[in-house]
Amino acid sequence: MKPVLKKVGALVFDVFGTVVDWRSSLIAEGRKLGRKKRLRVDWAAFADAWRAGYAPAMDRVRRGDLPWTTIDVLHRMILDELLARFGISNLSEEEKDGFNLAWHRLKPWPDAVRGLTRLKKKFVIATLSNGNVALLTHMAKRAGLPWDCIFSGELFHHYKPDREVYLGAARLLGLQAHELMMVAAHKNDLDAAAAAGLRTAFVQRPLEFGDPAKKDVKPEIRFDLNVRDFGDLAQKLGA
Amino acid sequence: MKPVLKKVGALVFDVFGTVVDWRSSLIAEGRKLGRKKRLRVDWAAFADAWRAGYAPAMDRVRRGDLPWTTIDVLHRMILDELLARFGISNLSEEEKDGFNLAWHRLKPWPDAVRGLTRLKKKFVIATLSNGNVALLTHMAKRAGLPWDCIFSGELFHHYKPDREVYLGAARLLGLQAHELMMVAAHKNDLDAAAAAGLRTAFVQRPLEFGDPAKKDVKPEIRFDLNVRDFGDLAQKLGA
Numbered sequence: 001m002k003p004v005l006k007k008v009g010a011l012v013f014d015v016f017g018t019v020v021d022w023r024s025s026l027i028a029e030g031r032k033l034g035r036k037k038r039l040r041v042d043w044a045a046f047a048d049a050w051r052a053g054y055a056p057a058m059d060r061v062r063r064g065d066l067p068w069t070t071i072d073v074l075h076r077m078i079l080d081e082l083l084a085r086f087g088i089s090n091l092s093e094e095e096k097d098g099f100n101l102a103w104h105r106l107k108p109w110p111d112a113v114r115g116l117t118r119l120k121k122k123f124v125i126a127t128l129s130n131g132n133v134a135l136l137t138h139m140a141k142r143a144g145l146p147w148d149c150i151f152s153g154e155l156f157h158h159y160k161p162d163r164e165v166y167l168g169a170a171r172l173l174g175l176q177a178h179e180l181m182m183v184a185a186h187k188n189d190l191d192a193a194a195a196a197g198l199r200t201a202f203v204q205r206p207l208e209f210g211d212p213a214k215k216d217v218k219p220e221i222r223f224d225l226n227v228r229d230f231g232d233l234a235q236k237l238g239a
Numbered sequence: 240m241k242p243v244l245k246k247v248g249a250l251v252f253d254v255f256g257t258v259v260d261w262r263s264s265l266i267a268e269g270r271k272l273g274r275k276k277r278l279r280v281d282w283a284a285f286a287d288a289w290r291a292g293y294a295p296a297m298d299r300v301r302r303g304d305l306p307w308t309t310i311d312v313l314h315r316m317i318l319d320e321l322l323a324r325f326g327i328s329n330l331s332e333e334e335k336d337g338f339n340l341a342w343h344r345l346k347p348w349p350d351a352v353r354g355l356t357r358l359k360k361k362f363v364i365a366t367l368s369n370g371n372v373a374l375l376t377h378m379a380k381r382a383g384l385p386w387d388c389i390f391s392g393e394l395f396h397h398y399k400p401d402r403e404v405y406l407g408a409a410r411l412l413g414l415q416a417h418e419l420m421m422v423a424a425h426k427n428d429l430d431a432a433a434a435a436g437l438r439t440a441f442v443q444r445p446l447e448f449g450d451p452a453k454k455d456v457k458p459e460i461r462f463d464l465n466v467r468d469f470g471d472l473a474q475k476l477g478a
Binding site for chain 2: 138
């Protein structure tokens with residue numbers, strides 16, 4: 001193990017895309033709803049559009065156009081736009097809310113639970129996601145994700161990649177930034193974590209967007225670790 | 240089950256005294272240190288004084304004499320006073336820090352892990368303690384306490400029984416106050432939770448202060464539930 005990694009005491013994980021496969025989970029939820037409500041919708045396109053709406057929605061909060069807003073509420077705002085755009089008009093309020101909670105039911109990547117269970121024996125493991133606390137808690141309970149703590153941008157009223165989120169997690173764990181490692185499948189998240197002083201591990205997740213050609217999985221020497229999956233991460237961290 | 244309890248979706252737990260036996264844990268840690276450093280100290284009196292220093296220390300923060308301060312730091316301030324008062328002068332800085340972390344190593348009451356494991360199947364279970372997040376996380380990991388989330392006054396920069404702590408936990412879980420139940424062995428904690436709109440469960444814990452005569456364990460009709468231990472709580476909540 002690299003010497004600088006010997007001081008790492010806790011790992012914080014990006015969740016959407018890194019721990020859970022949001023895209024195929026949403027597609028499956030869409031298809032299920034579609035069968036029930038007799039909808040003809042391209043659910044892969046719907047899932048991609050729902051996810052794509054998320055960064056612009058956070059930017060509205062960052063610019064001050066919206067007050068602090070949880071991801072549950074942002075997801076619902078985006079959903080309402082997409083229902084109109086995809087011509088879906090026969091959902092009750094309860095059905096819309098239920099579909100919005102699909103984000104609480106996302107399925108983990110196949111290696112996630114086993115890898116986290118292994119890592120948990122050696123490290124404190126926590127989420128560090130823009131998902132709100134309730135979402136992350138429900139997801140973990142349902143999927144059996146064995147987190148020690150649930151950390152969210154919600155605790156700091158900042159979204160990643162704002163620096164406050166990374167430093168906030170270190171502060172809550174009583175650690176220096178360099179004693180904390182950010183694990184993510186997204187390079188911008190890791191670059192922001194590194195700028196705040198954290199160690200970084202890049203996880204490939206080539207299927208995040210369905211087609212591997214759509215995902216940049218190239219290892220980068222600037223990250224402390226580049227790994228295939230959580231089993232590989234545990235191996236490289238001696239866990 | 241009482242009808243009002245059917246809407247409860249999550250339980251939040253006081254920790255010191257309710258989940259863990261702080262007093263006998265601190266006494267055991269003190270005796271261990273005493274053997275190593277050849278100290279003659281009444282460790283029961285020491286433990287009681289350490290705990291007794293905690294409310295006045297929080298009040299110094301509430302009054303604004305101190306900025307926001309974690310319990311780890313307050314415990315250390317109290318420890319430094321007690322070392323002088325008990326005439327203990329042969330501890331290194333590292334030994335003082337190690338002893339202060341005895342609060343991270345408190346042992347659960349015998350029914351706690353099994354009762355929480357049972358309750359977790361039906362409810363979201365979380366800490367709601369004045370202990371800081373790092374303390375509660377280390378304690379849970381060591382003792383096997385299966386929390387879904389770690390909530391602390393630290394997240395809200397308020398200590399219990401300030402109203403902000405109870406309402407903050409409900410907000411993070413996406414619940415109305417009446418959908419959340421506070422579980423505690425201390426009546427003032429439950430009265431403050433009830434005033435914020437939460438449901439309440441009183442747990443007896445007659446041995447918290449060693450001598451059962453020192454603990455008020457009388458059931459009170461104003462609490463939604465009065466229970467002997469976490470097994471009894473699980474039973475009464477149908478978990």
